[in-house]
Amino acid sequence: MAYAAFFIVAMIATGSALGLILRTNAIHGALFLVVNLGSIAALYLMLGAEFLAAAQVIVYAGAIMVLFVFAIMVLIPGKEETGPDPRRAARLLALPVGALLLLLLVFVIVGRLRGAPTAGGPSGSVPALGRLLFTSYLFPFELTSVLLLAAMVGVLLLARRRA
Amino acid sequence: MVPESFYVTLSAVLFTIGVVGVVIRRNPLVIFMSIELMLNAANLALVAFGQRYGNLDGQAVVFFVMAVAAAEVAVGLAIIVAIFRIRRRLSVDDLSIMRW
Numbered sequence: 001m002a003y004a005a006f007f008i009v010a011m012i013a014t015g016s017a018l019g020l021i022l023r024t025n026a027i028h029g030a031l032f033l034v035v036n037l038g039s040i041a042a043l044y045l046m047l048g049a050e051f052l053a054a055a056q057v058i059v060y061a062g063a064i065m066v067l068f069v070f071a072i073m074v075l076i077p078g079k080e081e082t083g084p085d086p087r088r089a090a091r092l093l094a095l096p097v098g099a100l101l102l103l104l105l106v107f108v109i110v111g112r113l114r115g116a117p118t119a120g121g122p123s124g125s126v127p128a129l130g131r132l133l134f135t136s137y138l139f140p141f142e143l144t145s146v147l148l149l150a151a152m153v154g155v156l157l158l159a160r161r162r163a
Numbered sequence: 164m165v166p167e168s169f170y171v172t173l174s175a176v177l178f179t180i181g182v183v184g185v186v187i188r189r190n191p192l193v194i195f196m197s198i199e200l201m202l203n204a205a206n207l208a209l210v211a212f213g214q215r216y217g218n219l220d221g222q223a224v225v226f227f228v229m230a231v232a233a234a235e236v237a238v239g240l241a242i243i244v245a246i247f248r249i250r251r252r253l254s255v256d257d258l259s260i261m262r263w
Contacts, residue, residue: 014176067237102176
């Protein structure tokens with residue numbers, strides 16, 4: 001049962017990722033990415049990370065994707081990748097190189113994982129993760145707020161229309 | 164319980180799709196979305212490893228990755244919009260003025 005659920009979600013995630021990179025229309029790509037982020041949230045739930053699943057839906061599928069869709073609408077989509085690609089041969093080289101990268105990743109990481117003992121998973125419940133974030137990770141947590149503030153000021157500066 | 168190696172394999176597949184997307188696409192917005200795909204694949208691997216070794220640190224790191232990704236998307240999209248205002252075109256092949 002758990003296997004069936006995993007394989008269904010994994011197929012949705014892979015298919016939507018392929019849709020993102022193969023569709024020429026950027027807004028279709030954005031919608032595929034939303035599906036992909038949602039399926040990864042489902043995988044987080046299967047791994048017992050409830051807080052991250054909720055944060056994934058709110059931050060990624062909500063906030064970040066709204067930014068993306070907004071930018072696509074501002075930037076007149078659908079007219080960027082028309083016409084022949086002058087570097088088609090060089091780009092097609094990405095497929096064998098990507099296959100090689102995948103083989104390498106799977107052999108190194110998954111091969112290393114096999115046989116190692118599996119500890120009982122931690123509970124990813126909100127109290128446990130919150131306690132960790134506000135004790136061991138308190139300084140990075142506060143730095144994050146500074147980073148977000150800096151990003152906000154930077155974006156305002158970049159988006160300002162120069163006279 | 165699905166073994167963690169399945170999750171890590173799926174994360175490797177998603178990461179590779181993201182890398183291929185960055186290389187084969189010409190629209191900077193789609194390239195940006197492929198980068199988000201790679202970030203998510205890495206997050207999935209972090210959560211799977213944290214589950215395997217029984218500590219929550221992986222999930223804490225994923226939390227910070229999400230916060231940094233939010234900042235990164237905002238700044239990156241602002242830069243793309245600023246470039247579009249100046250050049251009126253949106254293809255990464257045109258942006259070679261900084262090439263040595």
